[in-house]
C-alpha cells in the first residue's frame with residue numbers, strides 16, 4: 442500500500458513537472474492580472490511588485506533575480522516606470538528575457554503616450570516621466586493594447602496554444618468593453634470636473650473620462666510638496682472652487698489633508714493597481730473603486 446502511495450505521488454509529481462506551464466514574471470500586479478486572463482491555465486504568473494507599491498520606487502531584491510532566472514517571459518510596464526528591472530534582467534542572465542528576445546514583452550508598445558517631452562529633456566522637468574507619462578494603464582481602454590502585447594508574447598512562447606490565447610484575449614476584451622461602457626456612463630456627469638491629483642498618475646484616466654486635472658500636490662513628478670507649493674495650490678483651489686483631491690494610496694496624506702482642511706475639498710484615496718487595497722483585487726476593481734470614490738466626493 443505504502444509503495445502504491447509513493448508510486449502515485451511520484452506519478453503526480455512527474456505529471457506536474459511535465460505540464461508545460463509558461464512561467465511569466467511581470468513588473469506590476471495589473472500586468473499579472475491581464476497575463477493570467479490571456480494565458481489562462483497555461484501560465485504561472487508572478488509580479489515583482491504588489492498593488493499597493495509605488496512602481497517608481499520598487500527596490501530590486503535577489504529573490505527577484507531568482508524568479509527571472511526561471512522565467513520564460515517577462516512583461517514590463519516600460520518607459521521609465523520599471524527601470525529597476527534593467528539590473529534584475531541583466532543579473533538573471535536569462536537570454537530569453539533580454540530586450541528584443543522572444544520572451545521580452547513591453548506592455549506599453551503601441552500605447553499612444555501623453556506628456557511626451559518635445560525636444561530636449563532637461564533637469565527642470567524632474568527626474569521621472571522622461572519618456573512621457575508611464576501611468577497609461579489607468580485608461581482602461583489601453584489594457585486592450587497591453588493584452589495584445591502579452592498575447593503576442595504568449596504565442597511566441599507556446600505557438601501550439603495560440604487558439605486558446607486568442608479565445609482568452611477575446612473574452613477579456615469583451616468583458617472590458619462592457620465594463621468600460623458602464624464606467625463611461627457613470628462618469629458622464631463629471632465632464633470637466635476639476636481635480637487635484639497627488640502625482641501625475643491620472644492624465645490617461647482624466648482624458649478617458651473627461652476630468653480636468655488642475656494641479657498636482659507634487660510640484661514635479663517625484664518631488665515632495667513644499668509649504669509654498671501647497672499654499673499656491675490652496676489659493677488655486679479656492680479661486681477655482683476645486684473640491685476633489687485624488688491621491689494614490691501609497692503617498693503621505695499630510696499634503697492632501699492640509700489642502701482639504703483649508704478648502705473643504707474631499708480626498709479620494711485610490712489604489713492604482715490590482716491588489717492595492719482589500720476591495721481592489723483585480724485590474725477592473727481599480728476603476729470600480731476610484732469611480733465610486735469620485736461619485737462620493739463630487740456628488741452623484
Ligand SMILES: [Zn+2]
Pocket residue numbers: 497569570575576640641642662
Ligand atoms: Zn509617475
